[in-house]
Amino acid sequence: MSTLFLAHPEPDGTLAKSALEALSATIQLAASLETPFCVGLVGENPGPAANSIAGCGAARILTVSGAQFSQARYATDAAAAEALCRATAATLVTTPATSRWNRVLPGVAHRLGGHADSHVTGLTVAAGQPSISRWFYRQRMEAVFTRSTRPWLLALEGGIAPVAAVSNRQAQVTAPIENITLTLPATRTQVTGFEAPASDQQTIRPDADLLFVTGAGWTKKQADGKVKAAEAGALILDFLRLSRSSLGSTKSLVDLGGEGQSVLPFLSHLNQIGQTGSTPRHAKGLATCCHGEEPHTVGWRFIGERRAISMDANCGWARGKADILYVADAFAVMAEVNALLAT
């Protein structure tokens, strides 16, 4: 049994934190299985990234390089991953669960006659056999399982292991870097660029310590009987700017925007957390004006410390899910919070 860790460098040539965490988990997995592991990197120029982890303990480091692999594109990425898997005859393949790897991993597994599993949140070894943990029904229940078919390809979620395990191994003997040449598949796709909100309007920050969750309560009539959507928007944006937190939203609030009501125009479905949204990973979470299972259970599944502001002291969803529930007017509290953060 051998393990292959696949990654791709970021545009600046480095490996992202999620990749280093997945590498760290791979190192632990290989150690538990008492088998060697290899590293495979795909990108335009993966050399610097390969050098940065050359001391990670890998038996081999292989790269697939060239301008064609600068683009995150199914045809070329799948071909590269397939070539690396075949070159190493790996029976276990791990990758960080980036959009790039999530796009191709199942297809690569099919080509190799194996299976792929995504959103892996835990790796364990018992009696020489690896098992994984992942969530089903949108993070509502967790399963632990193993597969008998090899190769088994696994996309590892962020936070699965600390990065430190990689950097601590820098002193080890470095592995040689081998470049794999492959015949490029025909592709009819060109990546032409990226679209993102202007930097001052970017509200999704995966690396932020805090997830700030807004609920539909922000757009309801307040104590004086008036809707204060514009004031709510200003408070929320000010808080995001001052705290550098990431913005999540309940489905109901996002849907209001989609239905043509310009309540909080900076919200989109990309902000949505929960059943049909994302389950982001942040150290802390602050929910405001939310009520319901989605923000407090599914959307908060991977949030460490959790606090909520709500007018309802008996909110059955916040109780038991949040560490602290502030029973207060979020408008008043967040205005004070912003004032303190601004000083």
Added chain:
Amino acid sequence: MYQIIVCGSLVPDPLQTLEPITGPAGPALRNEMMLPASLDPWARHALYEAANLATIHPGSKVWLVSLGPKAKLQQVMMTIAQKVPFELIALDGPTGGFTDAAETAAALADAISAIPGLDLSKVLLFGGWESASRGAGATMQIVGERLSITEQFQGVDSLTIGDDGSLRIMERVEGGQHQVSVCNAPPAVIGWATGNLPEPSNNPRVGMSNMRGIMAALQTIKPAPVGTGDITFTSVALPTQTRTTRIIKDIPPAQIAADIVAWIKGG
């Protein structure tokens, strides 16, 4: 014109309480057959986008390929049929989240391959980028591979077709961004995220038209006995962790704000 094939699974109504049990074929949900079902949310978006595309490009046709217990399919189609025109290709099999994506994909690919008059050069293969049950994000890629379609896109929020027939696709990537790609022509696999379209209102005329084909499809439904494949489950459990929530009330907003700011800055 396009042949737009939408793959969509059935999932329990999101508002239902779900509890795992161990059944004869592996993990399952308690009272699974009693739970109200709906078409998977992201597959639903894919269907609406498909119908919209077919409207813009006259001569296009939409198929919905769905695998699930016959009775459930019948129940869900009563609702979905009211929304947009499509032809149903039904497969009778388990729809739970613990079935294997590869087995499901094989059944779907076989059903798609058997569509009379299928012309791959016109095919846009739609589906949700993940299901709300298994959430693997794997089925569409494997169906694509089985049909030899290697132009694949996942987490798609927008597809526009240019005057030259090229497909401009926006996929969700990290950091709240969209990656923009141009694919020169079909076939392509499009795993939809939310898209941009609202849910269509019910149209009884569309419903009547759809139901004739749906009833025929359900009467000739083929079995698709997908299972858990090579998976051995060790455990399936609900998270039991509940937190001791401290309720803080009747204190001034300024004091709460100070507490929150200290917490945020606490590292």
